[in-house]
Amino acid sequence: MADISLSKAVRSNLLSLKSTADMMASTQNRLATGNKVNSALDNPSSWFTAQGLNNRASDLGALLDNMANGVQTLEAADNGLTAMTKTLESMQSTLRQARQDKSFQTSSFELTKVDANAEDLGQLSFSGGSVTNVVGVDLIKTGSGAISATAAKYEAPAAAGKAQVVGDAAAFDDTAAQGAIDLTFTFGGKTATIAVAADAGNTRTTTELATEIQSQIDDSDLAGKVTFTEVATGKFTLATVDNVDGDITLGGTSVDAVFGTAPADPDVPVAGERVASTGSDGKHEFTINGKKVTLTDADATAEDAVATINTALGADKKFEAFKDTGGKIGLRAIADDAGALVIDGTDKALFAAPTQSTTLKFARSVDELVTAINDSALLDGKIRASNDNGKLRIENQSTKELEVEGLSTDGKITGGAGKSDIDGNSVRSGLADQFNELRDQLDKLADDAAFNGINLLRGDKLSITFNETGTSSIDIQTKDNKTINSANLGVSTTLEASDLDNDTSIDAELSKLKSALNDVRAQASSFGSNLSIVQNRQTFTNSMIDTLQSGAGNLTLADMNEEAANLLALQTRQSLSQNSLSLASQADQSVLQLIR
Incomplete structure (x- = not known):
């Protein structure tokens, strides 16, 4: 194409219009993108600096997702610990209720007149309940009392006859x-x-x-x-x-x-x-503490004479006759309050003068049995005895059935082979079942406290990175990396009803629960501290992203007000340049008219 010669004015206006058009295009691009630096060609220094800031902000933004998941994982663990705390508190409440419950079963037994000197006399014994093996309590005691015996072997009185x-x-x-x-x-x-x-x-x-x-x-x-x-x-x-x-x-x-x-x-x-x-009236007559005794030839043996004497002394006697060594007849106290032994009457010479013995056997009273039972170390905290209007009341301080032996067939205390059962505490037994149900929930709560495949309560480790270089991070895990469950918390795997038999064992279980609660609360506090760190880093990272993005924006973002004003100015300038070009063209047209 042949060169076209333009006038200087036209060429100047065309150049001005082109420059204006270029600037308008650039301004319009800034308005459209919002950036004053859209590529490295616009401003290499600002472009690459902003790109580095945005890249770091992007990397931190990716880490925020990891932090958010970490926060949720910690919250899941905290939810589990909170539920476990409430469960442990419920277990404590169950044990305290068991401790306060005193609905122990009791039975009262009448104490008969026990023959303290019977060779086959048994004990009052206890087994079952919380009593280990068989524990017996003597129905008799040893003490001091009056005693006497015939001077020689007993001989029945001769038939009546003169001397x-x-x-x-x-x-x-x-x-x-x-x-x-x-x-x-x-x-x-x-x-x-x-x-x-x-x-x-x-x-x-x-x-x-x-x-x-x-x-x-x-x-x-x-x-x-x-x-x-x-x-x-x-x-x-x-x-x-x-x-x-x-x-x-x-x-x-x-x-x-x-x-x-x-x-x-x-x-x-x-x-x-x-x-x-020797003369004989056919009988031996004497008195024992004022009670007359008459022995006849029918009392041929010492055993017969003993039976006759004891019959004469009566059921409420405080002294008894017995067959002494050498075929003699003896008299001895059978109650520690028997007092003096006074032998009088026609044939009082049959007996030697009464003396005091320190080895006599006496039947225990109800109060003495109460003391003996309650003072027994083998029965302490297992049964309790008391005086029930003259009867011996036994309280079974256990959740299991207690067996009492040493009774007659009609249930009286005699030292015989009769037995009686006392039921256990059913309330405490039921509370043991409730305790075990709550204990099972501890392990289930620990198993269910997972988030996104991580369960801190089972000893999993949560790792959270805080910066793009990986030099700042935190590892979160339970103490000693142990699972938080009933076994590691020291709570009994299974509570037997017998574990609630006495207050001492209940207090021991309460102590275990207190320690478990302390462990759970300490772990919750540790996780809470970790959560605070992560949340603080979340806030910090968000702020850093804002700072980085703001810095990048300062380098690349356009001032829309400024660019809009520039566009308006360029549009005005373009209009003026077009008018100027039109004027320059009119000059050339004037020459054309001269040619015509």
Whole structure:
């Protein structure tokens, strides 16, 4: 194309219009994009600086998502810990309710009159419940009391008969009767002294001698108690008036002459020896502390005599008879308040004087049994005894059934083989089940506290990066990397009903729960601190992104007001340039008209 020659004015206007058009295009691009630097060509320094700031802001923005997930993971763990805290508090409440519950089952037993000296006497024993093995409590005690026994082996009273001495010697002739007579007769603690002077006239007969001796007896302390008679010529008998226990004792220088010699063997008398017999009323009579006892020939053995004596003493006796060693009959106190033993009466001499023994056995009272049971270390906290209006009340401080042995068939305390059961505490047993249900929830809550595949309560590790270079980060995990569950918290895996039998064991479980609560709260506090750090970094990162983006914007963003004003100015300028071009063209047209 051939060059076209333009006038200087036209060419100048065209150049101005082109420049204006270029500037308008640039201004319009800025208005359209909002950026004053849209490429490295616009401003390399600002472009690359802004690009670096935006890249860092973008990297931090990507990290914000990781932080947000970390926050949600921590909140999920916190939700689990909060629920576990409430569960542990509910478990505490359950145990405290069990501790406050005192609805223990009881039974009251009547204490009969226990024979403390019975050879086969058992104990009052307890088993089951929270009692380990079998624990027995003695129904008797050892103490001091009065005791006595017969002086010799017990012999039944002889059949009723007079006490007498029969002269079985050669006849005491009348000639011998003329000499002086010296005799003494003693019976029942009374004595008659017989003194008959010699008959110088030799006229006294044996019959007259018997009359004289009887006359002196009648004037003595034995008057009415014994008689002296001639049973045959020159043969005499001295006998008691009634059947009375006791021996007649003979004395004086004339005994052998009047009655004959004493037998060498009393069981086998021979002619010329006197025969003596002990009188008997057919019974032994005496009193024990004022209660009369009579033994007859029917009480042939010591066992029979013991039974008769105890019957006479009555059911409420404080002393009892027993068979002592050597076939003797003994008397002993069977109550520690029995007091003195007083033996009196006709045959009191059967017994030795009472003495005090420190090894006697006494039946315990209800109050003494209460003390013995409550003082037993093996029963402490397992059963409790008390006096229930004279009966022994046993309280089963357990959730399991308690067995009481040592009863009669009708349920009275005798030391026998009878048994009775006392139910356990069903309230505490039910609370043990509630406790175990709550404990199971601890592990389930820990398993369900996961977010996005991470469960901090199961020991998972949460890693959060805070900057684009990875030099700032945090690792979040439970203490010692352990799972937070019932086992690691020290809560019993399964609570047996027997664990709630006594307050001591309940207090031990409460102590475990307190420690578990402290651990959970400490972990919650640790996670809370971690959450605060992450949230703080979130806020910081957001602020940094804003700062970086603002910095980038300062380098690249256009001032829309300024650019709009520039566009308006350029449009005005373009219009003026077009008018100027039109004027320049008119000059050329004027030349054309001259040519025409």
